Amino acid sequence: MSETILRYVPADPYWQPSPEVADTAVSLLETIAAEADEVTAGFEDEVRFYDPGENWSGVECSACGADAEEWWGDAMDTAAADGFKDLNIQAPCCGGTVSLNDLRYIWPAAFGRFALEARNPEIADTTEEQDRKIAECVGIPLRKIWVNV
Ligand SMILES: [Zn+2]
Structure with a gap:
């Protein structure tokens, strides 16, 4: 079954928020994507590439x-x-x-050591205002990636 993931990755690929900030960001994204199956914050030891899955263009x-x-x-x-x-x-x-x-x-992708994501958010897209609030919460500009897997 295909899944859609709404993912935010810090513009600075080496940067990570504190776990507390990540928890707050998860709570915020849960209010924006209330129908999502799951909202998570993922930390990586090493930089990885967050590709857009089938949206790769x-x-x-x-x-x-x-x-x-x-x-x-x-x-x-x-x-x-x-x-x-x-x-x-x-x-x-x-x-x-x-x-x-x-x-x-062509379709957004990003490198990073942190990702905030909502699985199957059941929304067409977020608004600029919502994106701005999440970036403020995390404390750094973010790239937004819509992933289809
Ligand atoms: Zn060239």
Whole structure:
């Protein structure tokens, strides 16, 4: 059965909130996505890539705009081998130094060590106001990712 996940990831991929702040953010998201099966906050030791599942729509180089899908997989493998400690790479298309986290993911995706998520939230989308409140609660700008798995 397919699932929909509404996920928020800090814009700074290395950043984590305190557990107390995460609990407060979970409570807030529970009020916004009251019909969700589950709202959770997940902490990771190492940076990981939060992909949008079936919503994946490709990726472009942030320096030159070229389609990056051809080299992206290899760049991911290289960075993953080092636990994503360094997200900066030299883009094969134009030679520019770019962060994997700042490439143009056509459908939003993000790197991070923390994710706040609602499983099957049963809402079409959140409002900008709700997004802003969650970011204020967590204490850092967030990227919002709608995931289909
Ligand atoms: Zn490029």
